[in-house]
Amino acid sequence: MQTYEIRIKKRARKFIESQDKKSQRRIMEEIDKLPYNASDIKKIKDAQNGDLHRLRVGDFRIGYRIHKNELLVMVIHADNRGDFYKWRG
Numbered sequence: 001m002q003t004y005e006i007r008i009k010k011r012a013r014k015f016i017e018s019q020d021k022k023s024q025r026r027i028m029e030e031i032d033k034l035p036y037n038a039s040d041i042k043k044i045k046d047a048q049n050g051d052l053h054r055l056r057v058g059d060f061r062i063g064y065r066i067h068k069n070e071l072l073v074m075v076i077h078a079d080n081r082g083d084f085y086k087w088r089g
Contacts, residue, residue: 004035004071012062012078023060027078030057034073035066052076054084061085 008016008031016027040056044063055062061084063077077087 002071004066004073006031006034006073006075008075009077012075015078019060023058027057027060027062030055031062031064031075034064063087 016024019027034055035053042054042056044052044054051065053064053066055064059081061079061081062075063084064073064075066073077084079087
């Protein structure tokens with residue numbers, strides 16, 4: 001199995017860092033499992049710019065794209081459940 005690099009955009013990182021330490025740890029543990037072994041992943045159907053996936057971690061949602069040709073997972077958005085689905089970036 002190939003190893004993917006994981007990058008987290010500034011906005012997503014700021015959201016994650018604003019959470020309590022326990023939540024930060026849970027979120028980062030799930031992100032570190034991407035793209036293969038994370039527990040609750042779905043493709044977002046109406047993504048405007050390519051394939052956007054969503055990772056569920058409790059009440060948090062993480063939006064990311066997989067760039068297979070670069071072996072890269074780009075985490076582009078993180079938010080609470082209700083606010084995540086309002087975002088279209």
